[in-house]
Amino acid sequence: MEQVTTQIPTPSEYLWWQQGVIYQIYPRSYQDSNGDGIGDLKGIISRLDYLQWLGIDCVWLSPVFLSPMADFGYDISDYCAIHPLFGSMDDFDELLQQVHDRGMKLLLDLVPNHTSDQHPWFLESKSSRDSPKRNWYLWQDAREDGSVPNNWLSVFGGRAWEWDENTGQYYYHAFLKEQPDLNWRNPEVQKAMLDVMRFWLDKGVDGFRVDVMWHMIKDLALRDNPPSPESKFEEKDLIYDHYIPVYSTDQPEVHEIVSMMRKLTDEYENRVLVGEIYLPIHKLVTYYGTDNKGAHLPFNFQLLNLPWDAAQIATAIDEYEGALPAGGWPNWVLGNHDKPRISSRVGRSQAKIAALMLLTLRGTPTIYYGDEIGMRDVPIPINEIVDPQGLNMPELNVSRDPARTPMQWSGEINAGFSMHKPWLRLPYNSARVNVVTQKANPYSILSFYRKLLTLRKENPALNVGKYTPVYSDQQLISYIREDENSRFLIILNLTHRPAYFKPRRESYRGLVLLGTEIERTGMQVGDIITLSGDEGLLIRLAD
Numbered sequence: 001m002e003q004v005t006t007q008i009p010t011p012s013e014y015l016w017w018q019q020g021v022i023y024q025i026y027p028r029s030y031q032d033s034n035g036d037g038i039g040d041l042k043g044i045i046s047r048l049d050y051l052q053w054l055g056i057d058c059v060w061l062s063p064v065f066l067s068p069m070a071d072f073g074y075d076i077s078d079y080c081a082i083h084p085l086f087g088s089m090d091d092f093d094e095l096l097q098q099v100h101d102r103g104m105k106l107l108l109d110l111v112p113n114h115t116s117d118q119h120p121w122f123l124e125s126k127s128s129r130d131s132p133k134r135n136w137y138l139w140q141d142a143r144e145d146g147s148v149p150n151n152w153l154s155v156f157g158g159r160a161w162e163w164d165e166n167t168g169q170y171y172y173h174a175f176l177k178e179q180p181d182l183n184w185r186n187p188e189v190q191k192a193m194l195d196v197m198r199f200w201l202d203k204g205v206d207g208f209r210v211d212v213m214w215h216m217i218k219d220l221a222l223r224d225n226p227p228s229p230e231s232k233f234e235e236k237d238l239i240y241d242h243y244i245p246v247y248s249t250d251q252p253e254v255h256e257i258v259s260m261m262r263k264l265t266d267e268y269e270n271r272v273l274v275g276e277i278y279l280p281i282h283k284l285v286t287y288y289g290t291d292n293k294g295a296h297l298p299f300n301f302q303l304l305n306l307p308w309d310a311a312q313i314a315t316a317i318d319e320y321e322g323a324l325p326a327g328g329w330p331n332w333v334l335g336n337h338d339k340p341r342i343s344s345r346v347g348r349s350q351a352k353i354a355a356l357m358l359l360t361l362r363g364t365p366t367i368y369y370g371d372e373i374g375m376r377d378v379p380i381p382i383n384e385i386v387d388p389q390g391l392n393m394p395e396l397n398v399s400r401d402p403a404r405t406p407m408q409w410s411g412e413i414n415a416g417f418s419m420h421k422p423w424l425r426l427p428y429n430s431a432r433v434n435v436v437t438q439k440a441n442p443y444s445i446l447s448f449y450r451k452l453l454t455l456r457k458e459n460p461a462l463n464v465g466k467y468t469p470v471y472s473d474q475q476l477i478s479y480i481r482e483d484e485n486s487r488f489l490i491i492l493n494l495t496h497r498p499a500y501f502k503p504r505r506e507s508y509r510g511l512v513l514l515g516t517e518i519e520r521t522g523m524q525v526g527d528i529i530t531l532s533g534d535e536g537l538l539i540r541l542a543d
């Protein structure tokens with residue numbers, strides 16, 4: 001049999017989104033420029049120098065479009081207009097220009113699965129059964145006894161079907177009733193949304209993060225979802241996790257839609273399509289598409305969901321590396337606007353370890369704003385909760401507000417975020433935990449992130465190099481990143497206790513380039529390497 005050799009491309013053959021780092025901004029919370037307590041585009045523009053200083057290559061903005069804000073912008077009433085809260089289209093054009101002037105890229109959030117119930121398409125669709133847009137959404141008759149068409153539930157709690165008195169049918173909404181799902185089997189819907197993509201691509205945006213990509217197509221026969229054997233709930237609780245969403249999500253036909261989006265993206269040079277997909281690895285990787293003609297980066301959320309356990313994470317990394325299709329590019333995510341912040345989940349002492357892992361694993365990392373200064377979930381008093389997920393299921397404590405609080409810039413009023421009371425409160429310690437104090441402190445997590453981002457840029461082995469697992473046990477994970485010029489060993493202690501790096505065969509000698517304890521930097525290591533609790537090392541190997 002002929003020997004198959006894999007050609008490893010040289011760094012210049014890699015694309016910007018393979019080498020670079022994505023940074024997610026939740027626009028309401030980044031920087032307020034007009035004193036209304038809500039972040040805006042001009043505010044983001046004023047912080048681009050910071051992002052450049054930090055070493056960010058690409059900014060992804062959560063939605064800034066016209067919206068009644070039932071789900072803080074993920075309910076869109078005009079896909080091609082900027083919400084006045086965030087500024088104007090001129091402000092957007094200015095932002096795009098300024099991002100590009102700094103050699104960075106800009107990704108927008110595309111929310112194609114559902115619109116706002118105030119979108120003209122839906123208003124038209126619900127106006128009558130004969131409306132030309134009736135079939136743009138998922139309308140269904142009641143069952144004979146008047147009940148809902150099937151057992152599907154909303155992610156935000158309650159039934160996923162809403163009764164429309166006027167036309168006597170139910171419509172489907174995977175999220176809020178204010179977010180009706182579009183009918184993606186309808187070619188008119190497909191065309192309308194591709195036109196939206198074209199509008200922004202023509203303006204020069206560098207790509208999209210596509211919201212809930214795996215939800216876009218539902219079972220044609222609308223079959224009931226089976227109950228989950230792991231459910232902690234009862235049927236009457238109407239909590240989403242009670243069922244396995246086998247018929248309401250991840251349908252085979254979704255891949256045709258993803259490939260349509262990709263085809264359009266490919267008509268433009270150098271753009272990227274990222275997909276938000278919460279699925280187990282073997283299903284997630286199918287979103288790369290046949291011949292990698294699907295999403296460039298189906299978001300890999302394993303580090304958000306797995307217990308912070310060395311053995312489990314080491315296995316998951318290898319499982320993911322093994323499951324990727326040939327030519328499929330990996331990616332890693334530590335935080336986003338829907339999940340608890342990493343520093344709250346794994347604790348302050350492990351936050352630098354998490355950063356070292358995120359920025360040295362093979363693949364494109366996504367950093368969530370504020371994680372670089374170790375921002376933690378802010379306790380929001382019950383009467384201040386605004387997130388619909390939190391409000392709808394108060395007994396579950398699932399509000400996403402704590403992870404969406406304003407960026408902590410300085411010790412000034414409202415942490416330098418706004419002159420007005422912010423839309424979500426700040427933590428009590430924001431005068432101490434902020435960008436200004438951390439910039440001045442070489443031991444801070446911000447200084448650590450910046451150094452790490454610089455090292456990634458300087459050493460292609462760290463961003464596009466080969467990945468080889470070395471040794472892991474109940475405490476440690478370690479791996480090598482290398483290219484033809486250099487070899488790096490990364491050792492991460494995921495526990496608070498000292499640990500011993502004792503690989504079975506080779507011994508590794510080298511120089512610590514960066515340690516979570518800064519004093520370790522510059523030290524030679526070899527043979528059995530001893531790590532303190534919560535310690536991580538990035539070592540340049542001698543040979």
Ligand code: NOJ
Binds near residue numbers: 074212
């Ligand atoms: C996923 C988004 O990340 C989340 O914030 C939103 O609530 C849902 N999609 C619904 O659009």
